[in-house]
Amino acid sequence: MADQDDGVRFLRSFGRQLRILREAAGLSRAELGARLGYGEDQITSIELGRRIARPEAIDRADEVLNTGGLLGVMKEEVEQARYPAFFRDAARLEGDAVERCCYAVHVVDGLLQTEGYVRALLRMRRPVLAEETIEQRVAARLDRQKVLTKTPLPLFSFVLEESVLRRRLGGAAVLRDQLRQIVEVGRLRNVEVQVMPLDREDNAGVDGEFLLITRNGGQHVGYVEAQGRSVLVNRREETAALAARYGIIRAQALTPHESLAFIESLMGDL
Template sequence: MTTAHGEGETGILRCFGQQLRLLRTSRGLTRAELGAKLSYGEDMVASVELGRRIPKPEFIERADAVLEVGGLLTVMKEEVARARYPAFFRDAAKLEAEAVELHVYANQAVPGLLQTEEYARAVFGVLRPPLDEGIVNERVAARLARQEIFHRTPHPLMSFVIDESVLRRPIGGRDVLRGQLEQVLLVSHMRHVEVQVMPLDRDENAGMAGPFTLIETKGERRIAYVEVQNVSRVHSDRESVRALEAKYGTLRAQALTPRESLAYVEKLLGEP
């Protein structure tokens, strides 16, 4: 992984890097020596110490064990991991990871939690101004890591309402779209997940104001996340959340049923 993006994430990376350097030098180790003990190269250690790269969890765990610091580094693992996300999404990512229920309406692109690696790379690749290749790789890896939520126990209850236009838009090309539709079908068969399609021919669509996500956490907090043009907001006040919950209920009623949606995606896959 390469250069981080944004003041918040570079701050935590620099802090972690400085801590690693102080602990390394206090043990009398060079970067090359520590790298050898961690099974990483000297360049990797240098980049982490300078806050230029986001260390993977296994790097942090090995460094903590090798330097015998009793959790001083691993305690920062979660915050370092959050640096993988753009600043505007970081709070939402933390809430998403704690969700017992999660409901998503999408009318611009396939929701990140459902994206294949190829589709995610294409989505980040078309952003303007363009992102550095290293940042694209970083964002793709972070997006795929979020999908661990599908396999968490106990399973969170999840639903998605996706506009038909999203499933027809060939971001990345026809082959990429086909792989993405197959992924949507695969996830649709999970018992704790429901996917619905909002047809273009509906004369009523409650989601014209844009995409949003509803989250309920273990502590029974109910939150809404809204993002437009990389400007995001997490709503926690009951009035705002209730309004979006009502909107989502209407969207589910207007959309195809889960079974009809499954058949629709299968039909799309059969089209030339």
């Protein structure tokens, strides 16, 4: 539980420092917000640790408040505080990836999730997460999805178990919106979505879900997560095994074209 709250505590501390510096400069929240491109309510949320300031807004705040770079030195920590501790290393790798492959067994991968689906998942967590933690993680997960369209375009491959697409987490309406988003993202030029049908008699992914990230230069890094714990796989022979396994999984799944048609058919059943 302590790890889950570390990011929240840091963001509250950052927000308190911003408030102190703003008041010392004689600016109201509305006045600071106008100079940073935020509304007064957004500045309030940042100062209370409920919202994460954009990196460029932090730099601008240093200029406006004449802090000598005091806020800017915390920019990377603010960025990483959005994520639970066990995912922070993977988030850094994901942001720099030239290719990212995901085999999903239990839930839709985070880069494909809708806001409603994210919020539903986080509300199911036990022990229960605080509301501000939920809102921060919803915002962080949605912000991660910018990597899908950044320049230069990375390559993305998702293989989703059919059961993931049928599980009505959050209700039928949430699932319908989620399936629609998967189809939309799957039509991007740099994205391929495939479905592993339940009736397959051979499935190389029986050991469970994983990510395989390719960094600039060709280095592979694997990522495995379960029950709030995670493992980064760096050894060459292990990442080579993951790459081979993922290739077999893709060959066993429906093609991207067949998969999108299948997902659309599921939408018609909801």
